[in-house]
Amino acid sequence: MLRNKNILFLLSFSILLIFSQNIFAQDLVPIKIDLPKAMFVGTPTNMSIEKLEKPLGKPRPPFLAPKGTKNVALGKTVFSTDDMPIIGEIEFITDGDKDADEGYFVELGPFTQHITIDLEKEYNLYAILVWHYHKQARVYFDVIVQVADDKDFTKNVRTLFNNDLDNSSGQGKGTDWHYVETSEGKLIDAKGEKARYVRLYSKGNNSNDLNHYIEVAVYGK
Numbered sequence: 498m499l500r501n502k503n504i505l506f507l508l509s510f511s512i513l514l515i516f517s518q519n520i521f522a523q524d525l526v527p528i529k530i531d532l533p534k535a536m537f538v539g540t541p542t543n544m545s546i547e548k549l550e551k552p553l554g555k556p557r558p559p560f561l562a563p564k565g566t567k568n569v570a571l572g573k574t575v576f577s578t579d580d581m582p583i584i585g586e587i588e589f590i591t592d593g594d595k596d597a598d599e600g601y602f603v604e605l606g607p608f609t610q611h612i613t614i615d616l617e618k619e620y621n622l623y624a625i626l627v628w629h630y631h632k633q634a635r636v637y638f639d640v641i642v643q644v645a646d647d648k649d650f651t652k653n654v655r656t657l658f659n660n661d662l663d664n665s666s667g668q669g670k671g672t673d674w675h676y677v678e679t680s681e682g683k684l685i686d687a688k689g690e691k692a693r694y695v696r697l698y699s700k701g702n703n704s705n706d707l708n709h710y711i712e713v714a715v716y717g718k
């Protein structure tokens with residue numbers, strides 16, 4: 498009797514295992530990220546910034562997402578708190594170019610600014626990649642990434658990343674780490690959140706008070 502019970506248990510456990518593998522292995526593949534040319538090598542050691550992430554020292558491991566996931570921000574409309582940039586155009590943020598050189602970044606005004614990308618419809622989002630500026634090693638402050646159901650961010654706002662440690666940008670205290678900008682961009686896990694709008698904050702960087710973007714890619718399906 499006991500033996501039968503054990504067999505039954507093992508059998509149902511195996512069925513469960515096979516079943517769950519089928520669900521979770523739903524064709525996860527590495528997302529395809531076209532990386533720009535790296536502009537500097539090594540790590541600056543003279544940065545005294547609180548809670549600064551150590552560089553990995555090797556390429557970022559592949560990021561897995563369901564098959565068919567792609568950059569759904571490409572060519573989409575971007576709104577900004579500074580809609581008259583002195584250098585560059587807001588459109589640069591979703592034009593697909595990630596070069597570090599002059600002519601590829603947009604410079605927004607000083608202190609806290611944000612940009613909002615309208616994906617035009619809802620997607621399940623898996624990763625958000627941001628390149629602020631990678632011609633030199635820089636750290637941007639108050640990097641906050643949110644998604645929402647409406648353009649004004651009043652409905653179903655979810656914060657995916659926040660390294661504003663002192664809440665100086667008013668979105669709540671963040672617990673994420675500062676990081677040095679590189680040609681790899683910063684990858685933020687969007688955990689499959691469903692949303693149409695993506696917003697990114699920043700509040701200057703360690704070399705000036707201005708805010709820059711080269712590209713933001715939003716990987717969704």
Ligand SMILES: [Ca+2]
Pocket residue numbers: 589590591592593594595601711712
């Ligand atoms: Ca661009």
Ligand SMILES: [Ca+2]
Pocket residue numbers: 638639660661662663664665666700
């Ligand atoms: Ca802050």
